[in-house]
Amino acid sequence: MSCQTVRNSLSEFLDHRVAGDKRARVAEHLAECPECAANLRRLSELREGLKSLPQAPVPDRLRTQLLVLASRERAHWNATGTVARALHTWAGNLKLAADNLMRPLALPLAGGLASAILLFGLLVPTLGFKPIILNDVPTGFYTAATLVEVAPFGASNDETVVELYVDAKGQATDYSIQKGKVSPAMQADLTQMLFFARFTPATWFGQPTNGKVLVSFRRINYTVRG
Amino acid sequence: MAASILDLSSQHTAIADSEDLSLVHALREGSERAYELLLLRFQQPVYNLALRLLNDPSDASDVVQEVFLKVFRNVGHFRGQSSLKTWIFRIAINEAHNQRRWFFRHRNREVGIEEDQDDSRSRVNTLADSTPSPFDYVLDQERQAMIEAALTRINPTFRSAVVLRDITDLSYEEVADILQISLGTVKSRILRGREALRQELEKKLQSQPAMHWLPRPAK
Numbered sequence: 001m002s003c004q005t006v007r008n009s010l011s012e013f014l015d016h017r018v019a020g021d022k023r024a025r026v027a028e029h030l031a032e033c034p035e036c037a038a039n040l041r042r043l044s045e046l047r048e049g050l051k052s053l054p055q056a057p058v059p060d061r062l063r064t065q066l067l068v069l070a071s072r073e074r075a076h077w078n079a080t081g082t083v084a085r086a087l088h089t090w091a092g093n094l095k096l097a098a099d100n101l102m103r104p105l106a107l108p109l110a111g112g113l114a115s116a117i118l119l120f121g122l123l124v125p126t127l128g129f130k131p132i133i134l135n136d137v138p139t140g141f142y143t144a145a146t147l148v149e150v151a152p153f154g155a156s157n158d159e160t161v162v163e164l165y166v167d168a169k170g171q172a173t174d175y176s177i178q179k180g181k182v183s184p185a186m187q188a189d190l191t192q193m194l195f196f197a198r199f200t201p202a203t204w205f206g207q208p209t210n211g212k213v214l215v216s217f218r219r220i221n222y223t224v225r226g
Numbered sequence: 227m228a229a230s231i232l233d234l235s236s237q238h239t240a241i242a243d244s245e246d247l248s249l250v251h252a253l254r255e256g257s258e259r260a261y262e263l264l265l266l267r268f269q270q271p272v273y274n275l276a277l278r279l280l281n282d283p284s285d286a287s288d289v290v291q292e293v294f295l296k297v298f299r300n301v302g303h304f305r306g307q308s309s310l311k312t313w314i315f316r317i318a319i320n321e322a323h324n325q326r327r328w329f330f331r332h333r334n335r336e337v338g339i340e341e342d343q344d345d346s347r348s349r350v351n352t353l354a355d356s357t358p359s360p361f362d363y364v365l366d367q368e369r370q371a372m373i374e375a376a377l378t379r380i381n382p383t384f385r386s387a388v389v390l391r392d393i394t395d396l397s398y399e400e401v402a403d404i405l406q407i408s409l410g411t412v413k414s415r416i417l418r419g420r421e422a423l424r425q426e427l428e429k430k431l432q433s434q435p436a437m438h439w440l441p442r443p444a445k
Contacts, residue, residue: 010417011413011416011417012413012417015391015416017398017413043420043424046420046423046427047392047420049369049373050373050388050393050423051392051393051395052370053278053370053373053374053393055270055274056273056274056277056283057270058270058290059287062269062273062290062291063269065287065291066265066269066290066291066294067265069291069294069295069298070261070262070298071261073261073298073299074258074261074298077256077298078256085256
């Protein structure tokens with residue numbers, strides 16, 4: 001076997017790619033030829049040198065970039081895959097968006113609610129609840145003036161209706177005849193009667209105010225027999 | 227004995243294949259764990275391969291990102307005709323080749339400040355093991371620097387074959403699969419690559435007579 005042939009086979013010989021009879025002949029030549037043996041030794045040293053080259057660690061920045069890349073591509077893959085996977089991804093994204101939206105509000109809301117409950121609890125003992133009175137006058141409405149007491153009045157007609165103007169103090173300030181006729185003598189009696197009459201003034205949201213009262217006088221005839 | 231070794235080897239390959247397939251299946255399902263596992267298994271060897279082919283940490287980082295981008299996007303098309311490692315390394319070789327072509331088209335490129343920030347090729351960081359004395363430390367550094375420099379000077383076609391075989395420690399068949407060339411061409415490229423590397427180193431030693439190159443096996 002010539003040196004040139006052996007030289008061409010040395011690389012494969014080193015990698016154990018030469019087998020059987022050929023390997024034996026190359027080995028035989030190497031034992032006899034110092035130059036080819038030196039070539040094999042140098043090749044072997046070179047190979048060991050290459051193998052001993054240190055492994056450069058992956059830079060931390062590249063590791064991070066790869067993780068980000070993987071995350072982005074995975075999201076893209078999931079979003080564009082089958083309908084079920086896309087729906088699952090969208091649902092996940094929706095949940096995440098809702099979480100992100102609600103999370104900043106959760107603490108203020110919980111704090112506000114807790115504060116409100118605490119303050120209400122502190123105020124409850126100070127709240128006085130009055131008993132419900134059935135004949136209580138509702139203060140939220142207008143109440144008309146009412147006649148409390150009036151002296152007898154001698155009317156000439158069968159029925160006389162007088163409209164009285166009552167001020168906030170419960171005093172009649174004026175009147176007008178709505179029905180029936182009143183003689184001048186009766187007017188004097190009426191004026192005197194009104195002067196001594198007592199009224200409850202009208203109220204508006206609980207406050208006394210001016211009002212009107214319609215008073216009807218009827219003549220009653222008593223016949224005594226015997 | 228040989229037959230039993232072959233049996234063990236084929237059994238190991240079958241296990242690796244099934245692991246690959248389950249990993250690919252999990253990737254297709256969009257499993258977060260599968261994405262992490264893929265990065266965990268392949269980011270270091272792919273980065274090393276790219277670094278040895280390009281001899282530039284910044285370019286190697288770009289290539290690694292491109293490789294994984296393609297892997298993630300095309301994992302649906304992976305049919306399992308070759309192993310996952312072979313498939314990923316093939317993408318890495320192609321991307322490194324593209325990067326090298328881009329570099330030659332844009333020779334007047336900018337110098338990034340990032341290179342200083344991630345000094346990933348710092349000798350302290352890349353030291354394989356701690357040597358017992360400063361003399362051995364310096365000698366290791368010199369030896370590695372010489373081999374790395376010689377590696378960058380040989381033809382990229384031969385460099386790919388030598389790196390895959392001697393540094394990445396792949397078989398001839400795997401190298402042929404990755405480079406998509408015949409087994410005969412792989413043998414030829416490895417032979418010529420090693421020869422070119424040896425000549426480069428001898429040339430260097432002749433120009434520096436005081437320096438003796440004594441490669442030692444890794445401990």
